[in-house]
Amino acid sequence: MSGSVETLEFQAETRQLLRLVIHSIYSNKDIFLRELISNSSDALDKLRLESLTDSDLGVDTSDLHIALEVDRDARTLTVRDNGIGMSRDDLVELIGTIAKSGTAGLLEKLRATEDAAAAQNLIGQFGVGFYSAFMVADRVTLLTRRAGTEAGTRWESDGEGTYDVQAVDGLPVGTSVTLHLKAADQSADDDNSADYLSEWKIRQIVKQYSDFIRWPIRMATERTDADGTTTSTVDTLNSMKALWARPRSEVTEAEYHEFYRQITHDWVDPAATVHMRAEGTFEYEALLFVPAQAPLDLFARDTRSGVQLYVKRVFIMDDCEALMPDYLRFVKGVVDAHDLSLNISREILQQDRQIRGVRRRLVKKVLGALKEMQAGDAERYATVWSQFGRVLKEGLVEDGEQTEALLELVSVVSTHDPEKPTTLREYVGRMKDGQDTVYYLTGENRAMVENSPHMEAFAAKGYEVLILTDPVDEVWVERVPGFDGHRLQSIAKGQVDLDGGTDGEGAADAEKAEREQDFAALLQWLTTALTEQVKQVRLSSRLTTSAACIVGDAHDMTPTLEKMYRAMGQELPPVKRILELNPTHPLITALQSAHRANADDPALKEIAELVYGSALLAEGGELADPARFTRLLTDRLTRTL
Template sequence: MTTPTIERHSFQTETKELLDLMIHAIYSNKDIFLRELISNASDAIDKLKFEALTNPDLPKVDEPCILLIPNPQTQTLTIEDNGIGMSREDVVNLIGTIAKSGTREFMGALKERKQQHGEVSPELIGQFGVGFYSTFMVADQVTLETRKAGEEHGTRWQSAGDGTYTIEPVERASHGTSITLHLKQEDSEDGLHDYTSEWSIKSIVKKYSDFVNYPIQMDVTHTDYDRDEAGKVVEGSAKTSVKRETLNSMKAIWIRPENEVSEDEYKEFYKHISHDWHEPMSWFRMKMEGTFEARALLYIPEKAPQDLYYREGKRGVQLYVKRVFIMDDCKELMPDYLRFIKGVVDSEDLSLNISREILQQNRQIRAIRNRLVKKVLGTLENMATANSAQYLQFWGEFGRVLKEGLYEDRENQEALLGLLQLSSTHSPTELTTLKDYVSRMKPGQDKIYFASGEDRKTIENSPHLEAFRDKGYEVLLLTDPVDEVWTQSVYKFGEFDLQSVGKGTVELGTEEEKKQAEQALEEKGKTYGDLLGAMKGQLSEYVKEVRLSSRLTESPSCLVGNPSDLSPQMEQLLKSMNQPVPESKRILEINPNHPLNQKLQALFAANQQEPALADYSYLLYGQALLAEGSPLPEPAKFSKLMTDLLVKAI
């Protein structure tokens, strides 16, 4: 019998560099080597199934299997499959060398990431078809034995990652591939675990490969004991047995026909991926076809997670490629304002372990994201129509987050506006949509009015609402901090402008009523004109203008801004975030029909040099600030003036 010829070869220069990077622990998460090998094994079975469809000479895979064989005594781990296998030429081309054009780019990406972040994201590995080499992160020596389906002889490839490898023919009983890793010593500081441990293997498979189509199996040792009548273990009765177990669930329920998946299975899967002990509020599936293929199973939680507003909280859905887990917080698939959505997106076309850097530039990812967003918003719209009670429950948990999309996502702004549920003066308890608000608008009304503040009571007591209340105009009451942001960037709903009651001028009523009000204000202006100019001079440090008001019916004064000005609440929000706030002054409006201002006008008419005018002007300004809930610039000054005024009055 002829002794098989063992050939020794040197790796290409680029391959040596890559192996060096692998061996010197450039990756912090070394567990992913097993994901790579399982994924390769799954692909090999897929290929054999496909080839067997057109080549009747190839064997059929009746019982596809990926077998894991740990051996603590020899410190080895073998991964074996009954897939298509490889010929000697395949081994040389695919394993022995890295003849890919992207190798240099891959190594460049590795080095750049290492320099910038101190470690390399595990998602990079395999990006350029070099996933097999991840084995050298955990093994001192790797032995691969394979036989291609339809061929008689097999091939053995072996390397210690030292720049050389050997290749030789080998007898192998069946087609497929087995890869034996001679494992390095366990080192927790270096991220090396005991990969012969049943617990370690099970946890890695559960995390990364639970939904691979084929059974991932391992022989597991069980110990049973005899027990006495009291149920206690009988000493010395231990009996060990070995049973082959399937480690993965293979329950990729997003692939199975919808009518074959029970409600309980959907709920169980949600808890598995979300670690939420509540049941989901709702879920839906979608299949994307065309230039790319992908499936999604997405959930709307019942309760908001505690980290919903934490910057460090997890964001995004899980990404799978051909049912192989890639990452559990793929931010690129879901915008931040939908960060509460949980679920899985499984692509058939993306390359395995696509990096975050490439995700950000990938057209398919952007296309998938757009489809997902429209599906989520459409689902919420259907919920609001078909089950208003459930939607109001959703809004109570996630409404504030959804509002962020109004300024983050211009493309879907119209859909998001339709989903809003807002408080208004129409009802003390019930929320309203913008569509319902419009349906209740008065004849001739061409604006949607809103007021913002810390809470509903403060807004309702604001002098800005007096004319609206007097004439029966509905006003939206916005109390969430995010309302200050989105109302700065949303200007219309349908054909109607949105206007703050605290900005610009107010013109209410029919055209005839507006004309009459304008004429009345002009007449009052003839009387108050000089007083307004004098007050502006006294308050020039605080306001940019003093004018008569058409919005006040009860209060003597209020402060308003121009349409482009920041609201006081927005200024406070920016200050609380240590953001620079531009210097701005507002407009003081005074009510010409209020007795206080009428007496002030009479006092000024009698003596335009009246010394008390400055004090009264400041008191009116301070009163306007307090009425809207804003702080006084000089509280001590206001308090002293008020005390002096009370003393004189008494």
């Protein structure tokens, strides 16, 4: 027996919201089924919980499930569950009004500005997800009966401003939502609602968005045999196998690897697995993987980064950048939050304190897993670093909070053992007595760095130097002040006195002062003669075999970094550097004698240019006028023959 039909109006804010949902907010109409299945899953969760606390509820919870039913002739799709159900008042409160959602004030602004994009900031709840049904249906019928009650309710609306409510007897506990799909002429050419009557389409949507829902999602299907016999079966469409929700002790490595292949399509087993559960005020599970090999698009501008986001096992989005920093873009996996602030369409994550907290903890877990691998399996870690080291070092530029953890992971070649990379911790353990500086040299390639004139004194005195050749190295060494209390120092900057340490302002002893006085006239003349190329010419304590080298002041930008900025279109003022001379080299001593003999000899200017050009080439620099340098060199060689 049924009661009379009562027609009610949607609250004004709800009508506005309906219009935005149908026309503006959702970018993919497929998610209407995700929303309805999610609502059914919530209803099943609530019934199970309430049945545990209310023994008088009188419901059967032995087969809680969600059923999808298709009627192609009537063009209807029904989502049915045997969950908690709703009373008449529940229906009116949850679907007829959004007063409790806190969005009424914002909707008032939306009406004033007609800014549909601003709707992305709305916070969703049950009723909001339900409205997505009107994207594909011109009429929605809902039948429901709340557990513990005898009265059922029928709700129906075309989404245009009113809805009908009617008491109905004889309904089972739970809720069914029937969508009367729009006719073909009501849908866009590329968005035929008839697709949602197709088994393949429904399977596809369930697989993508609801595969890990804990409750079975069933659908009756028909199969025609070769002899023309048609049989009907009920299939379960979702796997319900959410590995991340199980204790780690109950999951095998084979299951982890199979899940990794499923979400990444990478058939090489991952190098590391991070399985964690956070409890407290904000609960979530995470199952993350560090791949063993880098994808081809790791450094592509449009590479997709981030992990998959679920909320209570319902898929929300791929590549959730808010949960993983860019320098960990190679990490794959799933984060499943129990309660998360989402926008109205669940497609854009709100940047709130909870998300920042989750991100911070995920980063620590991943870096911690890499540290454990570094300590326990050096060979495997070396492989991972070779694949992702360049990306991880980006974090030294981007994430000041994790600088110490990232520095512990750095693995680079050094002059200690060119065949085996070293960590900064190992470097510090080998430092000489009294050494308080970590020395390094950057360059475009390893051969150029190893053969640089700047290395000569360090090699002669047995000081270890880090060899940094990745482009990102030029940046992070400028941002990081030091490691474990030891400052980082480029051997191509400042003045060096390896007998007394390194001092950015220079260190002079009596012998050096005497030598500089002896060369003072030549140094002054060269500084003037090369004024367009250098800002100073001075004696060097870092050279043993080369005649000259070019260095920067302690805080100068390196030539490679300068070149990188210019390549990115940034205008930079020209940086003049310092020419250092080896006072014991025969060329320099001969130049000094020639200058003393005749400071006005025009040939001296040409020799000065050759000395500067040779030093520039030795460090991999580019000559401003290669033709002039070649001509001067050829003429000089000719005179010696």
